[in-house]
Each structure stands twice: as C-alpha cells, then as structure tokens.
Amino acid sequence: xxxxxxxxxxxxxxxxxxxxxxxxxxxxxxxxxxxxxxxxxxxxxxxxxxxxxxxxxxxxxxxxxxxxxxxxxxxxxxxxxxxxxxxxxxxxxxxxxxxxxxxxxxxxxxxxxxxxxxxxxxxxxxxxxxxxxxxxxxxxxxxxxxxxxxxxxxxxxxxxxxxxxxxxxxxxxxxxxxxxxxxxxxxxxxxxxxxxxxxxxxxxxxxxxxxxxxxxxxxxxxxxxxxxxxxxxxxxxxxxxxxxxxxxxxxxxxxxxxxxxxxxxxxxxxxxxxxxxxxxxxxxxxxxxxxxxxx
Numbered sequence: 001x002x003x004x005x006x007x008x009x010x011x012x013x014x015x016x017x018x019x020x021x022x023x024x025x026x027x028x029x030x031x032x033x034x035x036x037x038x039x040x041x042x043x044x045x046x047x048x049x050x051x052x053x054x055x056x057x058x059x060x061x062x063x064x065x066x067x068x069x070x071x072x073x074x075x076x077x078x079x080x081x082x083x084x085x086x087x088x089x090x091x092x093x094x095x096x097x098x099x100x101x102x103x104x105x106x107x108x109x110x111x112x113x114x115x116x117x118x119x120x121x122x123x124x125x126x127x128x129x130x131x132x133x134x135x136x137x138x139x140x141x142x143x144x145x146x147x148x149x150x151x152x153x154x155x156x157x158x159x160x161x162x163x164x165x166x167x168x169x170x171x172x173x174x175x176x177x178x179x180x181x182x183x184x185x186x187x188x189x190x191x192x193x194x195x196x197x198x199x200x201x202x203x204x205x206x207x208x209x210x211x212x213x214x215x216x217x218x219x220x221x222x223x224x225x226x227x228x229x230x231x232x233x234x235x236x237x238x239x240x241x242x243x244x245x246x247x248x249x250x251x252x253x254x255x256x257x258x259x260x261x262x263x264x265x266x267x268x269x270x271x272x273x274x275x276x277x278x279x280x281x282x283x284x285x286x287x288x289x290x291x292x293x294x295x
C-alpha cells in the first residue's frame with residue numbers, strides 16, 4: 001500500500017515495467033467504488049438492482065445501458081483494476097440526445113455517476129480516481145469539445161462544474177485551441193474554467209488520474225501517471241471553488257456542438273454514422289484525510 005503526505009510537484013514519466021503486475025490496492029478508506037468484477041455481465045447494466053453506478057447516471061431515455069456500454073479487451077489492465085476487475089467503455093451515437101423538460105440538448109452524451117453517499121458529498125477531503133484509454137475503433141472527433149470527467153452538477157453547464165477534464169477544441173479557446181497539438185490534449189479546468197494542467201493524449205495504453213478536493217479549504221490537486229507507474233502530483237495544491245452545486249462525480253462522454261452561443265442548446269452537431277467511445281477503469285473515491293492517497 002502507498003500513501004502520500006504532500007510531496008513536491010513531480011513530472012510524470014512513463015514506466016517501462018512489463019505487464020502483468022499485481023493490482024495497485026487502495027491504501028485509504030474507500031468512500032465509493034465502481035470497480036467492476038470480471039464476472040460482471042453486460043446485461044447487468046440494465047438491472048436497477050445490479051447497476052454499479054448511481055441511478056442519476058445520464059443517457060438518452062430511449063437507450064439501454066447495455067447498448068451504450070461495453071467491456072474493453074482484458075489486457076492490458078488498468079493500474080487499480082489488475083486481473084481482478086475490468087474497465088468499461090462508454091459510447092455515444094446519433095441517438096445520444098438528452099431531453100430536459102421542454103428543451104433538447106445539442107450535446108451528445110452518456111455519463112456514469114459514481115454513487116457517493118449524501119452525508120459524504122461536499123464534506124471533508126476526498127480523492128477521485130480513474131484511468132482512461134482510447135478506443136481506436138471508435139475515435140472521437142476532436143474538432144468538437146468533449147467533457148469526459150467532472151465533479152459538479154448532473155448537467156454539462158460549465159458554471160456547475162468544480163473541475164472538469166476535457167479533450168478536443170475547447171469552446172472559447174479561439175484559433176489557438178483548434179491546433180492539432182491543443183486538440184489532442186487533456187485539459188483539466190477549475191471552477192472558473194481556467195486550465196490548471198494539461199497532458200498529451202496517449203493513443204495506446206492507460207493514463208491514470210486522481211484529483212484531491214479539500215472542501216473545507218477549497219483546494220484541489222492533480223495526480224497523474226502512465227500504465228502501471230505510481231501516481232505523482234503534477235500540480236501544487238490550488239485554490240478552487242469546490243462548493244459548486246451539489247457535487248457528483250461523473251465519467252463518460254459529453255460531445256458539445258460547434259458554432260454555439262450557449263454550448264448546450266444551440267449550434268451544430270455532425271451526423272454520426274458510427275459510435276464514438278472512450279474506456280474507463282480503476283474508478284473509485286477515497287478519504288483524503290491527513291493527505292492519504294493511493295498511488
């Protein structure tokens with residue numbers, strides 16, 4: 001087990017150690033877990049009793065979760081899944097449209113909300129963990145902005161996100177944001193929409209992330225690694241407005257329109273003739289009290 005007491009900011013370097021290796025085990029008390037056992041079936045996602053995420057998870061009303069989700073190849077394993085657990089691939093298609101009361105979003109999305117008990121949300125200190133890899137058979141169109149992971153409201157309004165992780169041409173970033181180098185990066189934004197940290201997208205293999213939040217001090221910190229390498233801090237502890245909305249930890253795909261004023265209810269969405277997808281693994285939330293974090 002590994003835990004951390006606020007080390008200095010370090011550069012994340014890929015590890016050259018070969019697979020397979022033992023699974024990295026959470027070293028701190030677990031608040032919520034979405035680690036999927038290997039025997040979990042695709043049809044189980046359609047069962048309210050067996051669904052491993054919150055009932056607040058977001059999808060188009062006419063789609064089943066078993067149509068949206070899939071399992072990636074069993075190898076390589078993500079750092080916190082190992083051989084015991086497996087990842088989940090989230091996809092969108094032309095029907096991935098969410099309706100809200102009398103409005104229809106122009107955002108194509110599907111989002112898995114990790115269940116955190118009401119009495120723990122927005123209190124104390126937490127560390128949010130996940131790993132992500134690209135699905136080369138269902139690539140994203142990075143001329144659009146994609147919101148992939150965030151803590152905040154159930155919707156995709158920027159002002160309701162305490163932090164978010166995005167890909168592609170981020171709205172409002174101008175022509176500079178549309179360059180190939182900027183589009184093919186992860187952009188971690190704070191509650192003000194400012195980029196706290198960025199990292200090149202890897203097209204093969206797992207990239208591992210953790211975000212720590214101190215709800216009393218209103219701070220966050222980003223951790224990152226590649227493959228089986230331990231997480232390292234890539235930012236210092238940074239002030240942030242952590243009190244945004246009710247606070248939900250959501251992972252998936254939210255593809256925003258282009259040529260838009262609102263970012264949600266207007267603009268252009270291309271017609272999708274195939275699915276677009278992204279794979280997540282090693283998803284859990286732990287207690288970050290006394291700077292404890294699983295690396």
